[in-house]
Amino acid sequence: MVETTEMAIKSMDSLLSNVLSDTPEADRGKLISVCLKSIPNRMNFVECVTFVSVMSKLGFMDINNIANDQIDFRSSCGFKYYICGDSCGFTIDTDGRITELQIIRGDDDLGHDYDLPAIIALLQRLTCLSLHSCRSIPAELSNLPHLEELYLYDCSFNPIENFPIQMKLKNLKKLYARLDSSLPLPSQFVKWMTTQLPSLEVLEYSTKRKNDASFIINSLRTNDVFFHNTLKHFGLHCCLMEQESFEILMxxxxxxxKNLCYLHLFGNNIKSFLPIVDSIKNNKMFLPSKSLRVLDIRWNPVFKNMKHDPIEKAALLSFLGTFNTIQDLVGAQEEGIHDSDVEYALRINYAGRRIVAKVDCGCTNDHDGKAIVPISLWPIILKRAYEKSFDISHPLDRNKKTKNATGIYYLLREVGPALLFGGRRRPIACVLSKDGGGGVSLKRKSFEDS
Structure with a gap:
């Protein structure tokens, strides 16, 4: 315990020395004096010195011109603080170390955009960083071992200057970027985004520039993307994404x-599902996603087109039959498209339509390439299909948690005969597939068949 305490003291001393060495010698005494008089309750002193130094470098405050040498830290909920109105806020943990930091520059501030100083990397417990109107960020962010979330709002990274592409944020899980739409999208920012974030789970991008969506989508087509196996949530919001980009994406x-569950594409220019359906029909080798659960396409022309064109609705139903893991089509309800056919497709998808679909050959398949579902799993599958049947995009079911038997009825209709099949041999699995006439081909597999 003593050794641990001594190590902690040495670490704090080292951090304080680094902060002071980055401060002009004439201002060091003033910096310490201001922090001693201003430090909030529960806050670590070295963290306070580091934070005030960062704010000073950003121009939020002049430590030589602070009334009574005391900063007005406003507290909220005990562990959250604000300064300069709401221009900057931070949250501390039980040790008084900063874990979340938000930096905003209001429209009335002189010098709207700012350069984030490298000294911010001394906030070693930072897990979440939110930057507004930032002009540049330092490569030293790589030294933040716990940084998991990075939000970039209206940032104006100069596409001519080099973005710190060497900045590897190995533990970053969430990146939200809404860059300044008056500037071109920096290509090095996109390259950094795809090659230096190996643990990324959530990627959201928003802009009003028409070409940004296609640029980002094309960058994701390569095999150089580092987060192929970790990404769970992808969003392109209000990006004026065109139909062609949507087709490439899907x-x-x-x-x-392989683990992408949520796809948020609201506020774009998606017009139709028909080209995707036609492409799949012409490509017998196409394998759809097995993980996609939610597709958010609110505020896209496709819903308006669907109201007046039955072919578009048929294309949507075919699309949901191919991407048969999608259980939530966000936007369909508010656009008036969530009719009985669409609701039925979503309900049977949630229940497990993919289970009765033909799959590619593999170790869990029979010799003829049909999916094998062990009988021992069916009680779990059927229970889940009913117990959480409210968890689709129908808001009344979700809010009231009203259960619906549609999905379980579908499964029993498709596989019930196989589950009840008897005989001399003890069945251990059901082999399920669609036959050429659209019916269901059911077989059993027993230990004696092995």
Whole structure:
């Protein structure tokens, strides 16, 4: 315990020395004096010195011109603080170390954009960093071992200057970027995004520039993307994404990301599902995503087109039959498209339509390439299909948690005869597939068949 305490003291001394060495010698005494008089309750002193130094470098405050040498830290909920109105806020942990930091520059501030100083990397417990109107960020962010979330709002990274592409954030799980739409998207920012974030789980991007969506989507088509196996949530919001980019996304990119569950594409220019359905029909080798659960396409022309064109609705139903893990089509309800046919497709998808679909050959398949479902799993599958049947995009079911038997009825209709099949041999699995006439081909597999 003594050794641990001594190590902690040495670490704090080292951090304080680094902060002071980055401060002009004439200002060091003033910096310490201001922090001694201003430090909030529960806050670590070295963290306070580091934070005040960062704010001073950003121009939020002049330590030589602070009334009574005391900063007005406003407290919220005990562990959250604000300064300069709401221009900057931070949260501390039980040790008084900063874990979350938000930096905003209001429209009335002189010098709207700012350069984030490298000294911010001394906030070693930072897990979440939110930057507004930032012009550049330092490569030293790589030294933040616990940084998991990075939010970039209206940032104006100069596409001519080099973005710190060597900045590897190995533990970053969430990146949200809404860059300044008056500047071109920096190509090095996109390259950094795809090659230096190996643990990324959530990627969201928003802009009003028409070409950004296609640029990002094309960058995800390569095999150089480091987060193929970790990405769970991908969003392109209000990016004016065109139909062609949507098709590339669904046909080429989504199947590559094996754990992608949520796809948020609201506020774009998606017009139709028909080209995707036609492409799949012409490509017998196409394998859809097995993980996609939620597709958010609110505020896209496709819903308006669907209201007046029955072919578009048929294309949507075919699309949901191919991407048969999608159980939530966000936007369909508010756009008036969530009718009985769409609801039925979503309910049977949730229940497990993929279970009765033909799959590719593999170790869990029979010799003829049909899916084998062990009988021992069916009680679990059927229970889940009913117990959480409210968890689809129908808001009344979700809010009231009203259960619905549609999905379980579908499964029993498709596989019930196989489950009840008897005989001399003890069945251990059901072999399920669709026959050429659209019916269901059911077989059993027993220990004696092995």
């Amino acid at each position: 046909l080429e990119i989504v199947p590559k990301f």
